[in-house]
Amino acid sequence: MSKQPIGIFDSRVGGTSIFKEIHALLPNENTIYLADSANAPYGTKGEQKIVELSIKNTELLLNKGCKLIVVACNTATTNAISILRAKYNVPIIGIEPAIKPAALQTQTKAIGILATKGTLSSALFHKTSDLYANSITIIEQIGEGIVQLIESGKTRSPEMTGLLESYLKPMLKANIDYLVLGCTHYPYLIPGLLELLPNHVKIIDSGLAVAGQTKVVLETSNLLNTESKIPKNEFYINVKNTEVMQSLLGDQFNVESLKF
Helix, strand or coil, rough: CCCCCCEEECCCCCCHHHHHHHHCCCCEEEEEEEECCHHHHHHCCHHHHHHHHHHHHHHHHHHCCCCCCCCCCCHHHHHHHEEEEHHCCEECCCCCCCCCHHHHCCCEEEEEEEEEEEHHHHHHHHHHHHCCCCCEEEEEEEEEHHHHHHHHHCCCCCHHHHHHHHHHHHHHCCCEEEEEEECHHHHHHHHHHHHHCCCCCEEECCCCHHHHHHHHHHCEEEECCCCCCCCEEEEEEEECCCHHHHHHHCCCCEEEEECC
């Protein structure tokens, strides 16, 4: 069982940032990644539809023998993870904005959160904010247009720079010292963000925490793959165009178009 793959799914290609953190921390693990781009974005769909899509993705990964599922999508985590955990007898790990570490470590008592509308309006987001950040100032910003630019290959474009500058302006005015990235696409913005942010502002995303939790769960469940063989990493997207996903992953991995 320990040699079976880790399954990862997202509504688009942004969850590849989560894969990279898992792969870096657990280089022996085999993985299967699903990008459900044909049904994206999940955030515009109702809860029932999001649950249906999450079940579909989970069952496809389980049918491929996955020993653990990572829901690398904030919207799917918020709407479906409790149902998935009740329905399936495998460990299931979700993702949510890293508000807690930012709230606990801020010195200026102000943090910025860049996320999708679906994440910022979710009950899970508000519950986490109320629990850890009720004594600090939170500057929330919906990242309108960011995902579209990334998926159009314009991550380091003048359009993206202008968009980020406008989103960061109210955060910097409020004297934030932490910027929380609340979408799996957004770690691909970090090189550009570092050029726009003052040196004292730290960027936090959920990828490393998800990878760390994955390792802990595998260890406690005796599912960690200790073989030193070269792992098999499979990537599937259910649209014909694989170029953007391929460019985000690099040439060392192969992306395939698969109808699901």
